[in-house]
Amino acid sequence: MADNISVKDIIKPENLVHKRSSVMTDNIMHYCPGCGHGTTHQILAEVIEEMGIQQETIGITPVGCSVLMYNYLDIDMQEAAHGRAPALATAIKRLLPEKYVFTYQGDGDLAAIGTAETIHSCNRGENILIIFINNGIYGMTGGQMAPTTLEGMKSSTTPYGRDVKLMGNPLKITDIVATLPGTYYVTRQSVHKPGNVRKTKKAIRKAFEYQKHNKGTCFIEVVSNCPSGWKMTPVESNKWMEENMFPFYPLGDFKVPEE
Amino acid sequence: MEKELRLMKGNEAIAEAAIRAGTDAYFGYPITPQSEVLEYLTAEKPHERTGMVVLQAESEVAAINMVYGGAGCGKKVMTSSSSPGVSLKQEGISYIAGAELPCLIVNVVRGGPGLGTIQPAQSDYFQATKGGGHGDYRLIVLAPSSVQEMADFVELAFDLAFKYRNPAMILSDGAIGQMMEKVWLKPQKERKKELPAWATTGKTPDRERNIITSLDLDSYKQEQFNIKLQEKYREIQEKEVRFETFQCDDAEYLLVAYGTSARVSQKAIQLAREEGIKAGLLRPITLFPFPSTEISEMANRIKGILSVEMSAGQMVEDVRLSVNGRVPVEHFGRMGGIIPTPEEVVENLKTKIIGE
Amino acid sequence: MTEEIIIAGFGGQGVLSMGKIMAYSGIMQDMEVSWMPSYGPEMRGGTANVMVILSDERISSPILRSFDTAIILNQQSLDKFEQAVKPGGTLIYDGNGITRHPERTDIDIYRIDATEEATKMESSKTFNMIVLGGYLKIKSVLKMENVLTGLKKSLPERYHHLIPMNKKALSRGMEIIQKTMQENHS
Numbered sequence: 001m002a003d004n005i006s007v008k009d010i011i012k013p014e015n016l017v018h019k020r021s022s023v024m025t026d027n028i029m030h031y032c033p034g035c036g037h038g039t040t041h042q043i044l045a046e047v048i049e050e051m052g053i054q055q056e057t058i059g060i061t062p063v064g065c066s067v068l069m070y071n072y073l074d075i076d077m078q079e080a081a082h083g084r085a086p087a088l089a090t091a092i093k094r095l096l097p098e099k100y101v102f103t104y105q106g107d108g109d110l111a112a113i114g115t116a117e118t119i120h121s122c123n124r125g126e127n128i129l130i131i132f133i134n135n136g137i138y139g140m141t142g143g144q145m146a147p148t149t150l151e152g153m154k155s156s157t158t159p160y161g162r163d164v165k166l167m168g169n170p171l172k173i174t175d176i177v178a179t180l181p182g183t184y185y186v187t188r189q190s191v192h193k194p195g196n197v198r199k200t201k202k203a204i205r206k207a208f209e210y211q212k213h214n215k216g217t218c219f220i221e222v223v224s225n226c227p228s229g230w231k232m233t234p235v236e237s238n239k240w241m242e243e244n245m246f247p248f249y250p251l252g253d254f255k256v257p258e259e
Numbered sequence: 260m261e262k263e264l265r266l267m268k269g270n271e272a273i274a275e276a277a278i279r280a281g282t283d284a285y286f287g288y289p290i291t292p293q294s295e296v297l298e299y300l301t302a303e304k305p306h307e308r309t310g311m312v313v314l315q316a317e318s319e320v321a322a323i324n325m326v327y328g329g330a331g332c333g334k335k336v337m338t339s340s341s342s343p344g345v346s347l348k349q350e351g352i353s354y355i356a357g358a359e360l361p362c363l364i365v366n367v368v369r370g371g372p373g374l375g376t377i378q379p380a381q382s383d384y385f386q387a388t389k390g391g392g393h394g395d396y397r398l399i400v401l402a403p404s405s406v407q408e409m410a411d412f413v414e415l416a417f418d419l420a421f422k423y424r425n426p427a428m429i430l431s432d433g434a435i436g437q438m439m440e441k442v443w444l445k446p447q448k449e450r451k452k453e454l455p456a457w458a459t460t461g462k463t464p465d466r467e468r469n470i471i472t473s474l475d476l477d478s479y480k481q482e483q484f485n486i487k488l489q490e491k492y493r494e495i496q497e498k499e500v501r502f503e504t505f506q507c508d509d510a511e512y513l514l515v516a517y518g519t520s521a522r523v524s525q526k527a528i529q530l531a532r533e534e535g536i537k538a539g540l541l542r543p544i545t546l547f548p549f550p551s552t553e554i555s556e557m558a559n560r561i562k563g564i565l566s567v568e569m570s571a572g573q574m575v576e577d578v579r580l581s582v583n584g585r586v587p588v589e590h591f592g593r594m595g596g597i598i599p600t601p602e603e604v605v606e607n608l609k610t611k612i613i614g615e
Numbered sequence: 616m617t618e619e620i621i622i623a624g625f626g627g628q629g630v631l632s633m634g635k636i637m638a639y640s641g642i643m644q645d646m647e648v649s650w651m652p653s654y655g656p657e658m659r660g661g662t663a664n665v666m667v668i669l670s671d672e673r674i675s676s677p678i679l680r681s682f683d684t685a686i687i688l689n690q691q692s693l694d695k696f697e698q699a700v701k702p703g704g705t706l707i708y709d710g711n712g713i714t715r716h717p718e719r720t721d722i723d724i725y726r727i728d729a730t731e732e733a734t735k736m737e738s739s740k741t742f743n744m745i746v747l748g749g750y751l752k753i754k755s756v757l758k759m760e761n762v763l764t765g766l767k768k769s770l771p772e773r774y775h776h777l778i779p780m781n782k783k784a785l786s787r788g789m790e791i792i793q794k795t796m797q798e799n800h801s
Contacts, residue, residue, distance in 0.1 A: 055462060055464075057461065058461060060328070074462065074468055075462050076461055076462045077471070078327070078331045078459055079358075079473070079474055080328075081324060087321040087322075087325045087327075088325070088328030090314070090321075090328065091284060091286065091329035092328045092329065092331070095336075096461075099461055116320075120316075120317035120321065264642070266639055266642055266650070266769075291654075292654055377654070438652070438677050439649070440649050522675055522677060522678075523675075529675065598678045600676075601680075602680055
């Protein structure tokens with residue numbers, strides 16, 4: 001009878017469909033409901049766990065919503081100034097070449113204030129992984145226009161929609177990065193559906209494998225949502241992302257090594 | 260390897276001393292009058308000599324943030340630049356101070372503001388000693404006045420930086436950077452293998468994860484952290500003041516000058532004494548911590564002080580604070596890249612202090 | 616003993632390297648030395664100068680307004696530094712291209728036509744060594760053997776085959792001044 005089923009009966013190893021990675025801490029995340037950051041953190045932690053490289057991994061957090069990422073991943077991390085994560089990563093990797101080094105950056109951090117650091121670290125072919133979360137808006141500061149904000153898209157600094165004549169065009173930085181000889185693996189993914197989550201996780205795993213063999217910069221863009229900034233429910237925001245973000249930022253590989 | 264005598268430019272001496280001090284990495288960007296540092300390092304192939312990493316960054320901003328990353332791994336990391344470039348580095352320096360990371364920043368100062376001139380100046384004193392970037396922080400600032408000190412202060416700066424987990428700066432100028440003098444170089448030191456416990460080197464099971472950050476959104480905790488920083492600066496003020504005096508025993512008038520100005524002032528004292536004026540020199544070697552107590556004591560037995568600087572008068576404010584109105588304190592300096600002559604210093608000592 | 620020297624001329628005349636060799640020579644004699652160049656864009660083709668101080672004591676200011684010796688290699692530098700020679704000091708200049716010759720009477724003035732001589736010797740690059748030779752003869756601060764060691768120290772090894780030619784130029788400079796001195800005395 002249903003009355004007799006306890007929590008213990010439900011939480012059995014054989015019933016487990018999802019568990020938090022052991023590389024995640026017990027801290028409660030500050031991210032908004034429906035945000036893609038939590039999922040991306042989780043799969044990144046899973047890859048680190050599965051590869052057994054927790055002791056060898058150093059991450060760099062950006063300025064933006066994921067600034068406090070070091071509270072959630074149980075690895076050594078450095079928190080960079082806005083846009084400078086690839087510079088930190090460059091030094092860390094060159095000084096500790098045996099370690100796995102990644103940066104985790106949002107669109108404002110990576111494609112506006114940190115454009116120079118992004119381009120030049122990719123162009124030098126630094127053996128690092130750059131994870132780029134693109135949700136077309138500045139989340140932490142309260143929904144201002146990002147370099148990747150779509151034409152016509154509303155934000156707190158484009159209250160009537162982004163007018164490209166006045167505010168410039170959305171920047172496809174991943175396309176640029178893919179043209180640089182220093183990058184080895186460049187892809188654009190999402191984490192809004194289980195299939196996409198699996199693909200993104202696979203991409204992260206591949207990138208770390210390449211890093212082990214000093215192949216050059218790996219760059220993974222994750223097109224994501226921002227329910228709070230976009231002023232939508234999580235479900236609405238995912239639908240809006242599919243209908244508006246994906247046509248402009250189509251998912252898929254840009255640069256895949258021949259194997 | 261024995262100590263070695265060489266004739267070197269100040270900039271080259273910094274670079275060679277950095278290799279010999281076992282520095283792990285240098286990140287820089289070209290700017291006159293300090294480009295010889297990066298040029299010397301790339302020519303010397305320190306990677307082959309000691310394994311030292313040398314990289315020309317895409318900007319001064321990137322270079323200082325590379326320093327942050329390397330320092331966060333507990334490594335001995337440095338950068339160098341000149342005034343406009345050091346302005347660009349201020350953001351990174353503030354973060355480094357906020358994250359309590361040890362590192363070395365060299366400023367071979369040129370005249371400003373703006374693009375200014377490429378000729379020597381001392382107009383970055385405020386920037387170097389009062390913070391420079393945002394927030395309440397201090398750098399340990401060393402002011403070499405010879406090529407020998409350019410070399411010697413590299414190791415000293417690193418020692419102090421690691422002792423206090425605080426960024427240290429060598430505040431030089433275009434004259435000392437470009438001039439050649441005899442320099443005794445120390446034997447090669449090995450790069451240290453042991454890294455500090457706080458460094459991000461990969462989390463091992465025996466410890467908590469290490470986080471390098473300057474962020475705390477909890478105001479109460481942030482205030483506590485600031486109080487801790489201030490205590491550290493007080494300790495540095497108590498223990499690390501360095502200065503040199505020259506003919507002060509019988510002095511009636513005191514010149515206070517650092518770096519190139521101190522060299523000029525030393526000659527000025529010789530000229531003044533030939534005219535029967537009993538002048539002495541106090542040369543601060545550390546600009547932060549400033550030798551306030553020593554200047555204050557000296558104010559008890561002299562008639563007046565002239566602060567000689569290649570600026571509109573910056574260090575003079577610290578001299579005045581030290582003296583607290585007991586004797587006249589005036590400033591003499593040239594700006595825009597002009598180095599005052601010893602004769603000018605004597606003239607100004609007479610008109611501004613002695614009252615002739 | 617302290618000798619305060621300014622060397623000034625066009626960029627490319629070997630002004631800085633002459634100063635460097637003097638500084639090296641000073642070190643060979645256990646002296647304190649400083650070498651303070653003018654630097655910047657003006658060095659690329661314009662006028663260049665370097666202040667060299669050789670002393671038995673610790674050197675105070677490396678930047679000076681007056682000098683014991685001025686070595687002048689073009690007209691602009693002569694105009695700029697003639698008045699900077701201390702009374703009783705020495706001015707050595709190359710007559711090539713000079714239209715207004717030095718006029719002071721309270722200093723010793725030596726003309727050495729090193730450009731012309733270097734052309735005769737078919738080694739225009741050793742022009743500055745002829746001038747330096749002249750200086751060695753006039754002022755007995757630096758010894759020839761130390762200059763040769765200094766030269767060896769300051770030149771990269773791949774240029775060491777040029778040392779005999781430089782030595783010849785130094786000797787030639789000394790001869791020229793020797794002759795001038797004798798003429799002045801007769």
